[in-house]
Amino acid sequence: MRIRVGYELIYDCPQPTPMIATLSIHYSRASDLVTPDNLLTTPSIPIRAYRDSFGNWCTRLVAPPGRLRLFANALVEDSGHPDVVVPSAPQHAVPDLPEETLLFLLGSRYCETDLLSDAAWKLFAGSAMGWGRVQAICDFVHGHVRFGYEHASATRTAWQVFNECRGVCRDFAHLAIALCRCMNIPARYCSGYLGDIGMPPDPAPMDFSGWFEAYLGGTWHTFDARHNRPRIGRVLIARGRDAADAAITTSFGANTLQSFRVWTEEVSAGAGT
Numbered sequence: 001m002r003i004r005v006g007y008e009l010i011y012d013c014p015q016p017t018p019m020i021a022t023l024s025i026h027y028s029r030a031s032d033l034v035t036p037d038n039l040l041t042t043p044s045i046p047i048r049a050y051r052d053s054f055g056n057w058c059t060r061l062v063a064p065p066g067r068l069r070l071f072a073n074a075l076v077e078d079s080g081h082p083d084v085v086v087p088s089a090p091q092h093a094v095p096d097l098p099e100e101t102l103l104f105l106l107g108s109r110y111c112e113t114d115l116l117s118d119a120a121w122k123l124f125a126g127s128a129m130g131w132g133r134v135q136a137i138c139d140f141v142h143g144h145v146r147f148g149y150e151h152a153s154a155t156r157t158a159w160q161v162f163n164e165c166r167g168v169c170r171d172f173a174h175l176a177i178a179l180c181r182c183m184n185i186p187a188r189y190c191s192g193y194l195g196d197i198g199m200p201p202d203p204a205p206m207d208f209s210g211w212f213e214a215y216l217g218g219t220w221h222t223f224d225a226r227h228n229r230p231r232i233g234r235v236l237i238a239r240g241r242d243a244a245d246a247a248i249t250t251s252f253g254a255n256t257l258q259s260f261r262v263w264t265e266e267v268s269a270g271a272g273t
Contacts, residue, residue: 120182
Protein backbone atom coordinates (compact mmCIF):
# COMPACT_ATOMS: atom_id res chain seq x y z
CA MET A 1 0.00 0.00 0.00
CA ARG A 2 0.93 3.66 -0.20
CA ILE A 3 0.52 6.04 2.70
CA ARG A 4 0.45 9.80 2.48
CA VAL A 5 2.06 11.41 5.52
CA GLY A 6 2.85 14.98 6.45
CA TYR A 7 2.56 17.81 8.90
CA GLU A 8 2.08 21.55 9.23
CA LEU A 9 3.45 23.36 12.30
CA ILE A 10 3.01 27.11 12.69
CA TYR A 11 5.09 28.99 15.26
CA ASP A 12 5.13 32.61 16.34
CA CYS A 13 8.44 33.90 17.69
CA PRO A 14 9.02 37.33 19.28
CA GLN A 15 12.68 37.33 18.17
CA PRO A 16 15.07 35.18 16.09
CA THR A 17 14.87 31.72 17.67
CA PRO A 18 17.21 28.79 16.93
CA MET A 19 15.42 25.46 16.55
CA ILE A 20 16.21 21.80 15.97
CA ALA A 21 13.48 19.84 14.20
CA THR A 22 13.38 16.04 14.18
CA LEU A 23 10.66 15.56 11.60
CA SER A 24 12.29 13.65 8.74
CA ILE A 25 11.33 10.03 8.11
CA HIS A 26 13.98 7.68 9.48
CA TYR A 27 16.76 6.64 7.12
CA SER A 28 15.70 2.98 7.50
CA ARG A 29 12.58 3.87 5.46
CA ALA A 30 14.42 5.92 2.82
CA SER A 31 13.95 3.29 0.11
CA ASP A 32 10.18 3.36 0.76
CA LEU A 33 9.80 7.05 -0.07
CA VAL A 34 7.87 7.46 -3.31
CA THR A 35 8.04 11.23 -2.90
CA PRO A 36 10.45 12.88 -0.42
CA ASP A 37 9.40 14.40 2.90
CA ASN A 38 11.51 17.54 2.46
CA LEU A 39 10.95 20.08 5.23
CA LEU A 40 9.72 23.35 3.71
CA THR A 41 9.29 26.71 5.39
CA THR A 42 7.22 29.84 4.93
CA PRO A 43 8.86 32.30 4.77
CA SER A 44 11.80 30.61 3.08
CA ILE A 45 14.79 30.49 5.44
CA PRO A 46 18.18 28.71 5.43
CA ILE A 47 18.15 25.22 6.94
CA ARG A 48 20.90 22.69 7.64
CA ALA A 49 20.54 18.94 8.16
CA TYR A 50 22.62 16.54 10.21
CA ARG A 51 22.36 13.06 11.70
CA ASP A 52 22.38 12.86 15.50
CA SER A 53 24.07 10.25 17.70
CA PHE A 54 21.07 7.90 17.33
CA GLY A 55 21.05 8.13 13.53
CA ASN A 56 18.00 10.40 13.34
CA TRP A 57 17.87 13.06 10.62
CA CYS A 58 17.60 16.50 12.21
CA THR A 59 17.21 20.01 10.80
CA ARG A 60 18.74 23.20 12.21
CA LEU A 61 17.14 26.56 11.53
CA VAL A 62 16.68 30.00 13.03
CA ALA A 63 13.04 31.04 13.11
CA PRO A 64 12.63 34.72 12.19
CA PRO A 65 10.51 37.06 14.31
CA GLY A 66 6.83 36.57 13.58
CA ARG A 67 5.08 33.63 11.95
CA LEU A 68 6.98 30.55 10.71
CA ARG A 69 5.32 27.62 8.95
CA LEU A 70 7.08 24.24 8.82
CA PHE A 71 5.48 21.67 6.55
CA ALA A 72 6.06 18.52 4.52
CA ASN A 73 4.02 16.07 2.48
CA ALA A 74 5.29 12.67 1.36
CA LEU A 75 4.18 9.38 -0.12
CA VAL A 76 5.51 6.18 1.49
CA GLU A 77 5.41 2.63 0.20
CA ASP A 78 4.44 0.17 2.95
CA SER A 79 4.04 -3.60 3.12
CA GLY A 80 0.53 -3.29 4.52
CA HIS A 81 1.36 -5.96 7.07
CA PRO A 82 0.76 -5.47 10.81
CA ASP A 83 3.61 -5.34 13.34
CA VAL A 84 5.51 -8.61 13.49
CA VAL A 85 4.72 -10.82 16.50
CA VAL A 86 7.34 -13.39 17.58
CA PRO A 87 6.14 -15.05 20.82
CA SER A 88 9.19 -17.34 20.85
CA ALA A 89 11.72 -14.47 20.89
CA PRO A 90 13.98 -15.06 23.91
CA GLN A 91 15.40 -12.63 26.43
CA HIS A 92 19.20 -12.29 26.54
CA ALA A 93 21.24 -12.52 29.72
CA VAL A 94 22.90 -9.16 30.33
CA PRO A 95 26.46 -10.50 29.74
CA ASP A 96 25.33 -11.74 26.31
CA LEU A 97 23.84 -8.45 25.10
CA PRO A 98 25.64 -6.55 22.32
CA GLU A 99 27.41 -3.44 23.60
CA GLU A 100 25.25 -1.11 21.50
CA THR A 101 22.12 -2.23 23.40
CA LEU A 102 23.47 -1.55 26.90
CA LEU A 103 22.60 2.15 26.78
CA PHE A 104 18.96 1.11 26.55
CA LEU A 105 19.13 -0.70 29.90
CA LEU A 106 19.93 2.51 31.77
CA GLY A 107 17.67 5.10 33.31
CA SER A 108 17.09 8.26 31.27
CA ARG A 109 15.35 11.65 31.46
CA TYR A 110 11.80 10.25 31.33
CA CYS A 111 12.43 6.65 32.40
CA GLU A 112 13.51 6.38 36.05
CA THR A 113 14.56 2.78 36.46
CA ASP A 114 15.76 3.43 40.02
CA LEU A 115 12.29 4.48 41.17
CA LEU A 116 10.42 1.72 39.33
CA SER A 117 12.71 -1.26 39.90
CA ASP A 118 11.01 -2.65 43.01
CA ALA A 119 7.54 -2.35 41.48
CA ALA A 120 8.73 -3.96 38.24
CA TRP A 121 10.13 -7.03 39.95
CA LYS A 122 7.04 -7.43 42.12
CA LEU A 123 4.80 -7.21 39.07
CA PHE A 124 6.74 -9.21 36.48
CA ALA A 125 9.21 -11.56 38.21
CA GLY A 126 6.76 -14.41 37.69
CA SER A 127 6.08 -13.70 34.01
CA ALA A 128 7.61 -15.79 31.23
CA MET A 129 10.94 -14.36 30.15
CA GLY A 130 11.39 -12.93 26.68
CA TRP A 131 8.46 -11.90 24.51
CA GLY A 132 5.96 -12.98 27.16
CA ARG A 133 7.48 -10.63 29.72
CA VAL A 134 7.43 -7.61 27.41
CA GLN A 135 3.85 -8.42 26.47
CA ALA A 136 2.95 -8.70 30.17
CA ILE A 137 4.42 -5.23 30.68
CA CYS A 138 2.40 -3.86 27.74
CA ASP A 139 -0.77 -5.49 29.10
CA PHE A 140 -0.18 -3.91 32.49
CA VAL A 141 0.56 -0.42 31.13
CA HIS A 142 -2.39 -0.58 28.73
CA GLY A 143 -4.76 -1.37 31.59
CA HIS A 144 -3.10 0.85 34.20
CA VAL A 145 -2.94 4.14 32.26
CA ARG A 146 -5.92 6.15 31.02
CA PHE A 147 -5.36 7.79 27.63
CA GLY A 148 -6.45 11.36 26.92
CA TYR A 149 -5.01 14.25 24.93
CA GLU A 150 -5.98 16.50 27.82
CA HIS A 151 -3.37 14.66 29.91
CA ALA A 152 -0.46 15.71 27.67
CA SER A 153 2.51 17.10 29.58
CA ALA A 154 6.02 17.81 28.37
CA THR A 155 7.50 17.00 31.77
CA ARG A 156 5.61 13.86 32.90
CA THR A 157 7.98 10.95 33.60
CA ALA A 158 7.43 7.20 33.75
CA TRP A 159 7.32 7.32 37.56
CA GLN A 160 4.62 9.98 37.42
CA VAL A 161 2.66 7.99 34.83
CA PHE A 162 2.84 4.95 37.09
CA ASN A 163 1.40 6.94 40.00
CA GLU A 164 -1.04 9.23 38.13
CA CYS A 165 -2.37 6.48 35.81
CA ARG A 166 -2.95 8.86 32.91
CA GLY A 167 -1.15 10.15 29.85
CA VAL A 168 -0.75 10.18 26.09
CA CYS A 169 1.05 7.71 23.82
CA ARG A 170 4.54 8.84 24.81
CA ASP A 171 3.66 8.28 28.48
CA PHE A 172 2.53 4.72 27.79
CA ALA A 173 5.82 4.15 25.97
CA HIS A 174 7.94 5.70 28.73
CA LEU A 175 6.40 3.57 31.45
CA ALA A 176 6.73 0.36 29.41
CA ILE A 177 10.33 1.21 28.49
CA ALA A 178 11.28 1.86 32.11
CA LEU A 179 9.67 -1.39 33.27
CA CYS A 180 11.44 -3.38 30.54
CA ARG A 181 14.79 -1.89 31.52
CA CYS A 182 14.13 -2.73 35.15
CA MET A 183 13.68 -6.35 34.02
CA ASN A 184 17.02 -6.25 32.12
CA ILE A 185 15.42 -5.99 28.68
CA PRO A 186 16.86 -3.22 26.46
CA ALA A 187 14.11 -0.89 25.31
CA ARG A 188 14.19 2.28 23.21
CA TYR A 189 11.69 5.01 22.39
CA CYS A 190 10.28 5.50 18.87
CA SER A 191 8.27 8.33 17.33
CA GLY A 192 6.58 8.48 13.97
CA TYR A 193 3.36 8.44 12.00
CA LEU A 194 0.59 5.98 12.84
CA GLY A 195 -2.85 6.35 11.32
CA ASP A 196 -6.01 4.29 11.61
CA ILE A 197 -5.30 1.95 8.70
CA GLY A 198 -7.21 -1.28 9.26
CA MET A 199 -8.89 0.18 12.35
CA PRO A 200 -12.16 2.05 13.01
CA PRO A 201 -11.54 5.79 12.50
CA ASP A 202 -10.52 7.64 15.63
CA PRO A 203 -12.44 10.92 16.00
CA ALA A 204 -9.56 12.45 18.01
CA PRO A 205 -7.17 14.78 16.12
CA MET A 206 -4.28 13.00 14.40
CA ASP A 207 -0.88 13.45 16.07
CA PHE A 208 2.59 11.98 15.87
CA SER A 209 2.68 8.70 17.78
CA GLY A 210 5.07 7.22 20.33
CA TRP A 211 5.83 3.50 20.76
CA PHE A 212 8.89 1.45 21.70
CA GLU A 213 11.17 -1.37 20.64
CA ALA A 214 12.54 -4.14 22.85
CA TYR A 215 15.65 -6.19 22.10
CA LEU A 216 14.79 -9.89 22.05
CA GLY A 217 16.21 -12.83 20.13
CA GLY A 218 19.01 -10.84 18.54
CA THR A 219 16.93 -8.03 17.07
CA TRP A 220 14.63 -5.13 17.92
CA HIS A 221 10.86 -5.72 17.98
CA THR A 222 8.02 -3.20 17.91
CA PHE A 223 5.64 -2.91 20.89
CA ASP A 224 2.89 -0.39 21.55
CA ALA A 225 1.54 -0.23 25.09
CA ARG A 226 -1.12 2.32 24.24
CA HIS A 227 -2.86 0.36 21.47
CA ASN A 228 -1.56 -3.04 22.64
CA ARG A 229 -2.23 -4.76 19.35
CA PRO A 230 -0.33 -5.09 16.04
CA ARG A 231 -0.94 -2.06 13.83
CA ILE A 232 -0.54 -1.39 10.11
CA GLY A 233 1.36 1.51 8.60
CA ARG A 234 3.87 2.70 11.19
CA VAL A 235 6.32 5.15 9.62
CA LEU A 236 9.30 5.69 11.88
CA ILE A 237 10.78 9.17 12.33
CA ALA A 238 13.19 8.87 15.25
CA ARG A 239 14.56 6.60 17.97
CA GLY A 240 16.31 7.34 21.27
CA ARG A 241 16.48 6.64 24.97
CA ASP A 242 13.17 8.47 25.47
CA ALA A 243 11.22 11.41 24.04
CA ALA A 244 14.01 13.84 24.94
CA ASP A 245 16.07 12.25 22.15
CA ALA A 246 13.22 12.33 19.64
CA ALA A 247 11.54 15.67 20.27
CA ILE A 248 9.60 17.02 17.29
CA THR A 249 11.18 20.43 17.78
CA THR A 250 13.58 21.84 20.34
CA SER A 251 13.54 25.65 20.61
CA PHE A 252 16.19 27.86 22.15
CA GLY A 253 14.00 30.83 22.98
CA ALA A 254 10.41 31.90 23.52
CA ASN A 255 7.81 30.84 20.94
CA THR A 256 4.14 29.99 20.61
CA LEU A 257 2.88 26.95 18.69
CA GLN A 258 -0.18 28.43 16.97
CA SER A 259 -1.22 25.47 14.84
CA PHE A 260 -0.35 21.76 14.71
CA ARG A 261 -1.61 19.35 12.04
CA VAL A 262 -0.45 15.84 11.18
CA TRP A 263 -1.89 13.46 8.59
CA THR A 264 -1.35 9.84 7.59
CA GLU A 265 -3.75 8.01 5.32
CA GLU A 266 -3.79 5.15 2.86
CA VAL A 267 -4.01 6.16 -0.77
CA SER A 268 -4.47 4.12 -3.94
CA ALA A 269 -1.35 2.45 -5.31
CA GLY A 270 -1.42 4.64 -8.40
CA ALA A 271 -1.66 7.94 -6.54
CA GLY A 272 1.02 10.48 -7.35
CA THR A 273 2.13 13.63 -5.58
